[in-house]
Amino acid sequence: MIQVRLNGKDREIESDLTVMDLLESLELNPHMVVVELNREILSRDVIGDVRVEEGDQLEVVHFVGGG
Amino acid sequence: MVRYARHLVLPEVGVVGQERLKAARVLVVGAGGLGSPVALYLAAAGVGTLGLVDFDEVDATNLQRQILHGTSDVGRPKLDSARDRLSDINPHVELVLHAVRLTSDNALEIIENYDMVVDGTDNFPTRYLVNDACVLLGKPNIYGSVFRWEGQVSVFAVHGGPCYRCLFREPPAPGLVPDCAEGGVLGVLPGVVGSLQALETIKLILGKGESLAGRLLIFDALDLSWREMALSRNPECPICGDEPTQTGLIDYEDFCGLPSGDAPGAAETAMAPDEISEIDPSELAERLATADPPFLLDVREPYEWEIANLAQGGAVLIPLGEVQDRLDEIPTDREVVVYCRSGQRSATAVRTLLASGLPRVHNLRGGVLAWADDIDPSLTKY
Numbered sequence: 313m314i315q316v317r318l319n320g321k322d323r324e325i326e327s328d329l330t331v332m333d334l335l336e337s338l339e340l341n342p343h344m345v346v347v348e349l350n351r352e353i354l355s356r357d358v359i360g361d362v363r364v365e366e367g368d369q370l371e372v373v374h375f376v377g378g379g
Numbered sequence: 380m381v382r383y384a385r386h387l388v389l390p391e392v393g394v395v396g397q398e399r400l401k402a403a404r405v406l407v408v409g410a411g412g413l414g415s416p417v418a419l420y421l422a423a424a425g426v427g428t429l430g431l432v433d434f435d436e437v438d439a440t441n442l443q444r445q446i447l448h449g450t451s452d453v454g455r456p457k458l459d460s461a462r463d464r465l466s467d468i469n470p471h472v473e474l475v476l477h478a479v480r481l482t483s484d485n486a487l488e489i490i491e492n493y494d495m496v497v498d499g500t501d502n503f504p505t506r507y508l509v510n511d512a513c514v515l516l517g518k519p520n521i522y523g524s525v526f527r528w529e530g531q532v533s534v535f536a537v538h539g540g541p542c543y544r545c546l547f548r549e550p551p552a553p554g555l556v557p558d559c560a561e562g563g564v565l566g567v568l569p570g571v572v573g574s575l576q577a578l579e580t581i582k583l584i585l586g587k588g589e590s591l592a593g594r595l596l597i598f599d600a601l602d603l604s605w606r607e608m609a610l611s612r613n614p615e616c617p618i619c620g621d622e623p624t625q626t627g628l629i630d631y632e633d634f635c636g637l638p639s640g641d642a643p644g645a646a647e648t649a650m651a652p653d654e655i656s657e658i659d660p661s662e663l664a665e666r667l668a669t670a671d672p673p674f675l676l677d678v679r680e681p682y683e684w685e686i687a688n689l690a691q692g693g694a695v696l697i698p699l700g701e702v703q704d705r706l707d708e709i710p711t712d713r714e715v716v717v718y719c720r721s722g723q724r725s726a727t728a729v730r731t732l733l734a735s736g737l738p739r740v741h742n743l744r745g746g747v748l749a750w751a752d753d754i755d756p757s758l759t760k761y
């Protein structure tokens with residue numbers, strides 16, 4: 313297990329997960345969210361390759377379009 | 380000036396600030412859930428010139444949150460009720476009414492007359508359009524959006540700061556993110572978010588305080604909690620980056636994967652593209668009465684099913700987001716008719732099913748709403 317900061321809260325998650333794995337474990341569809349990893353927005357085509365490391369800071373933002 | 384007495388005693392406003400507000404020109408795009416509190420507060424605050432863009436008419440379903448409009452306004456153009464309400468709140472504000480849909484053809488021409496833009500739109504193509512036009516013209520974009528119980532606020536496209544596309548680089552998959560008509564929104568939520576947009580607008584005009592530029596504020600109304608996310612300008616942003624690849628406006632429906640010429644946001648009136656087969660409610664009713672009825676697939680969310688469904692016709696619910704993973708629940712030896720609320724999400728599902736190899740898939744034209752109009756008036760419209 314590794315410690316990360318997810319949406320401003322400390323979380324313990326399994327080690328060796330990609331960002332895509334993490335989204336799946338959170339039941340989030342990668343086409344409906346944007347992920348910021350250590351203050352950098354990840355493009356959708358790399359989230360299956362990028363691994364979540366100890367101490368990473370992640371922010372997951374939903375597409376919200378209503379007005 | 381008497382009406383601004385509580386402003387004038389504020390050290391951050393005073394006479395100088397109030398004169399700045401009077402000289403300011405602000406465009407509010409959308410006179411709906413967000414545009415209502417934004418326009419009401421900006422007018423009350425004495426913003427000198429307030430532009431409003433909206434082409435819609437007041438509908439009874441608007442009244443739960445769009446506080447510019449009242450019950451007696453149902454059926455009137457939103458700009459008419461907005462004008463009545465705003466000129467009563469503050470007759471000294473010059474209102475400029477743009478009774479058009481904001482498009483790539485008119486956005487630059489309209490926005491260039493203003494100092495800043497408040498984004499109160501209800502769909503992704505127009506949000507990208509507002510953003511890009513603001514970046515190109517160097518006007519701040521005071522962003523707000525709402526869905527169900529969640530709200531977002533930020534200030535984009537101020538000098539050196541990030542823009543909407545630095546955060547949302549790629550649009551959401553078409554049809555996957557429901558709008559407020561489909562997913563619902565708590566009426567108070569746009570009041571909270573729109574009030575913050577008005578606040579940020581006033582701060583920008585006054586040049587006081589810390590603006591939300593470079594920060595995205597995310598509001599969870601159910602938990603009553605706020606989350607703040609730091610945003611940076613993306614040097615590779617196609618519109619505001621160091622070497623922008625896009626120097627003009629584009630076709631934003633196309634960019635968002637929607638058929639061009641589609642009515643953005645107006646899911647009720649959106650037409651599915653020609654290439655997929657459509658079936659009218661009356662035709663479907665006839666087919667359901669035969670010995671070989673089509674398989675009826677509902678791709679809405681479970682809570683929508685609770686409001687109204689076609690279970691009597693044998694409908695089965697598989698929400699759009701799960702269709703790809705639950706293809707094995709759809710018979711391959713029968714014709715399939717897919718429906719949603721208005722026919723937009725189901726068009727996406729039809730394409731998914733066709734791509735998976737199902738040969739005979741049709742979209743129910745106009746969805747549950749059309750079914751309620753044409754076949755079963757006892758069905759609740761929402």
